[in-house]
Amino acid sequence: MAGKKRQFGSVRKLASGRYQARYRGPDGQMRPAPNTFRLKREADDWLADKQTEVRRGEWIDPDVGAVRFGVYARTWIAERGVSPRTAELYGSLLRLHLGPTFEAVPVADITPAGVRAWRADRLDAGVGPSTVAKAYALLRAILTTAVEDRVIRRNPCRIKGASTAPTPERPTATVAEVYAVAGAIQPRYRVLVLIAALCGLRWGELVGLRRRDIDIDAGTIRVRRAVAELQSGQRLIKQPKSEAGARTVGIPAVIHAEVVSHLRIYAETGPDGRVFKGPKGATPRRNHFNRLWRKACAAVNVKGLHFHDLRHTGNTLAASTGASTKELMTRMGHSSPRAALIYQHASAQRERVIADAVSALIESARQRPT
CATH class of the missing domain: 1.10.443.10 (Intergrase catalytic core)
Structure with a gap:
């Protein structure tokens, strides 16, 4: 009995014995999986996930996600319409702190683990917590836009509180x-x-x-x-x-x-x-x-x-x-x-003045004849 015809994508066995999966994306282009699979079941599962993404409207063009972070980040800064001083700050954070790690990395390849490792490396290198927090906040903002642009599905910046550095209370002059x-x-x-x-x-x-x-x-x-x-x-x-x-x-x-x-x-x-x-x-x-x-x-x-x-x-x-x-x-x-x-x-x-004033009112009220 002939097997049931596949309705989404195709799987073929290569000469190496591994399996290759492909499907036709919403843009009409044939899209191969980024890697081959040891088992046919693994290739089928990957195709099932892609089919679900397409049905839910969550599919992301893998070619778009291949844009390098440095290119995407510089475009992001140019399109913000920020003041020259803010643009200068963003450019400095990108050049000195984000670029050395992420410049040539495709946006889609930036992972939560990669972000955590980058942040830990910056702090271990002696970069001030405030500067690291600003750089992290910029990275998160850029990748938030990447999610909105459907370049990536989810923002990999997920470190709670990482964009806010504890700052010591500044003195108040007398x-x-x-x-x-x-x-x-x-x-x-x-x-x-x-x-x-x-x-x-x-x-x-x-x-x-x-x-x-x-x-x-x-x-x-x-x-x-x-x-x-x-x-x-x-x-x-x-x-x-x-x-x-x-x-x-x-x-x-x-x-x-x-x-x-x-x-x-x-x-x-x-x-x-x-x-x-x-x-x-x-x-x-x-x-x-x-x-x-x-x-x-x-x-x-x-x-x-x-x-x-x-x-x-x-x-x-x-x-x-x-x-x-x-x-x-x-x-x-x-x-x-x-x-x-x-x-x-x-x-x-x-607060002490207010408390003393309240106390005085109470004392005055108690001394009045009833």
Whole structure:
């Protein structure tokens, strides 16, 4: 009795005694299995799996999956429409950390085991956990798009928490330390330090300020742009990362007079004049300012404090006033409440004030005659 005719694909025995399986894909092309099989049953099982993929609409063209990761990744970066600074970061991560392992590997051949081995190798090589986490996050994002493009069926990046590196909590400067460093740095940068600490502005936002952004009468600073520095030294004027980044921040009255004095002595003239400029009239560069910053910190014996830590100081002070989550989000320029909630939780001093106030109310109520 003749055997039942195969309805999907074909299996033939080779001269070597092994079996070869083929099928016609949805694109009309004959597709052989990537390898031969020892047993006919194994070839039949492989064809059954392919038939299931076709029926479920899960079939992936193996030729598409053969594209090399390096080619696919560079195309992915070019198509993201990200800022030059972000594109520079992605390119650096690809060149230094992902490329050496995955550059020539077909996207479809990247496996969970391969990703785990790559990550372990990077960490064993002494690469910082934060850098490895960023590289892993980029790899996962690229391969997520590969899944969406039907280049691969499933993302091989499956290490839980690998894209988030534990970062040590940065120090928060005291008010005394802020004023000490501000007093030790070059006078033209004193107000830059004070605004960074008391208003929570970022470096790029500070050096991007123009005279028209500061309303002395209203006592406010409008953040509308930032200066970004690329590794090449090129500087770009860019808009805030999100709509929340464009914001108006109140100037504490305690530094109002100093801001006025700074504008009179150091700022450029005219509505579009830069608020902060270097001794030779140029927009300050971060690497040059950092040298002045470290020198000033050393002069007043403030250790381990980075300039960006002043932003933490400003946010902590704002949270200590009892500001709402929405108010903190607005002041910080965040579209997510996550950071605001961190500062609220960290404000133990404010919690003590609240607890003491509640206690006073209770004591007052108990002392009233009934």
